[in-house]
Amino acid sequence: MNKNTLNIRKDFPILKNRKLVYLDSSATSLKPKCVIDAIDGYNSQYSANVHRGIYKLSEKATDEYEKARPRLADFINASCEEIIFVRNTTEAINLVAYIWGEDNLQKGDNLVTSVMEHHSNFVPWQQLAKRKKAEFRVFDINDDGTLNLEDFKKKLNLKTKLVAVTHVSNVLGTINPIKDIVRQAHEKGALVLIDGAQAVPHIKVDVKDLECDFYAFSGHKMLGPTGVGVLWVRKEILNKMKPFLFGGSMIEKVTLKGAAFNHSPEKFEAGTPDISGAIGFGAAVDYLARVGMQDIEKYEDKLKKYAYQKLAKIQNITIYGPSDINKKCAVFAFNVKGIHPHDLASLLDEEGICVRAGHHCTMPLHTHLGLIASVRASFYIYNTREDVDKLVKAIKKAQKLLILNS
Numbered sequence: 121m122n123k124n125t126l127n128i129r130k131d132f133p134i135l136k137n138r139k140l141v142y143l144d145s146s147a148t149s150l151k152p153k154c155v156i157d158a159i160d161g162y163n164s165q166y167s168a169n170v171h172r173g174i175y176k177l178s179e180k181a182t183d184e185y186e187k188a189r190p191r192l193a194d195f196i197n198a199s200c201e202e203i204i205f206v207r208n209t210t211e212a213i214n215l216v217a218y219i220w221g222e223d224n225l226q227k228g229d230n231l232v233t234s235v236m237e238h239h240s241n242f243v244p245w246q247q248l249a250k251r252k253k254a255e256f257r258v259f260d261i262n263d264d265g266t267l268n269l270e271d272f273k274k275k276l277n278l279k280t281k282l283v284a285v286t287h288v289s290n291v292l293g294t295i296n297p298i299k300d301i302v303r304q305a306h307e308k309g310a311l312v313l314i315d316g317a318q319a320v321p322h323i324k325v326d327v328k329d330l331e332c333d334f335y336a337f338s339g340h341k342m343l344g345p346t347g348v349g350v351l352w353v354r355k356e357i358l359n360k361m362k363p364f365l366f367g368g369s370m371i372e373k374v375t376l377k378g379a380a381f382n383h384s385p386e387k388f389e390a391g392t393p394d395i396s397g398a399i400g401f402g403a404a405v406d407y408l409a410r411v412g413m414q415d416i417e418k419y420e421d422k423l424k425k426y427a428y429q430k431l432a433k434i435q436n437i438t439i440y441g442p443s444d445i446n447k448k449c450a451v452f453a454f455n456v457k458g459i460h461p462h463d464l465a466s467l468l469d470e471e472g473i474c475v476r477a478g479h480h481c482t483m484p485l486h487t488h489l490g491l492i493a494s495v496r497a498s499f500y501i502y503n504t505r506e507d508v509d510k511l512v513k514a515i516k517k518a519q520k521l522l523i524l525n526s
């Protein structure tokens with residue numbers, strides 16, 4: 121593909137007729153009309169509960185809800201029973217920490233994670249280690265924002281039960297060498313959980329090819345609605361895991377003495393699920409597949425190169441993460457000397473540009489970089505070179521206003 125635009129901005133109602141430069145897709149993405157319509161279709165046409173009714177409306181709701189599962193399974197090359205609907209990446213990781221972790225971690229074992237993790241893939245393991253009197257080991261990053269694999273190797277041993285690592289950093293944009301990490305962890309007998317929140321929206325993910333054991337991601341970061349995400353668990357592990365929440369839909373039989381549970385995925389989906397959320401998530405995945413993940417990767421590759429080239433030329437800017445742009449996604453965390461990140465974000469907002477300022481839920485990483493906060497501009501398929509130009513112009517304007525006037 122040789123185009124500088126994917127020509128899909130018209131599909132996003134929020135972008136119509138307004139001067140919006142949305143550069144906060146790592147926090148949550150915009151939603152295309154087909155996703156909004158799918159959610160609305162459920163609420164306005166067949167808003168019955170799923171798996172329960174013997175009437176047509178409920179059967180339609182069940183069909184549409186269950187259609188989302190194979191779409192998601194296909195999207196990451198998994199099988200349907202391995203796709204568990206959860207609220208988001210955070211809940212997916214907590215489910216593994218509570219269920220797999222409680223049963224498989226013992227005093228003296230260790231868990232290994234990296235300093236670049238989002239709090240969602242850090243705190244659940246830190247807490248689990250405390251509960252189980254296990255060791256919580258954190259490996260370092262290199263100066264260029266890539267994972268320090270030497271340090272990783274040092275942290276691994278035969279007592280390592282799980283390695284939890286992000287596929288793509290939500291701050292540095294670094295794309296991590298997951299297959300290498302999985303291979304090394306498996307050699308020590310440890311399982312591997314991948315936080316895919318920032319990867320699945322942007323790059324083709326194949327869980328079989330990665331050979332990991334758990335993979336978590338959120339619908340709202342990939343054009344879907346908030347409130348729904350996926351936990352993928354390798355079948356052999358899933359079959360040994362106990363249920364997380366108990367209640368309706370997850371049981372096979374209940375007596376006064378006890379209960380027997382359904383198979384996966386129902387076993388892990390107690391209670392009424394986010395029905396419209398899953399339907400919207402299915403529509404989002406269809407949309408991404410229609411645009412084509414390969415074309416999305418190619419488009420974002422060009423856009424990130426353009427953005428990096430333009431941003432790097434701004435005086436007194438520090439961009440965090442790999443300077444080898446091929447090692448990262450289109451996420452740029454930066455600081456501009458003399459301007460507090462929050463002030464910069466507010467000034468950019470005046471120009472209709474939405475960026476994030478703060479620690480982006482990565483306090484250990486920011487501490488490691490010697491920072492309290494940074495500004496983050498994250499790009500997605502609806503962003504253009506024009507958005508980059510507007511961002512650069514607005515940063516320069518802020519510099520003139522705040523630095524020259526001080």
Ligand SMILES: Cc1ncc(COP(=O)(O)O)c(C=O)c1O
Nearest residue numbers: 208209210238240290315317338
């Ligand atoms: C890398 C990463 N992991 C996990 C999360 C948590 O996602 P959620 O808030 O959807 O649970 C995020 C959200 O920004 C993220 O960027």
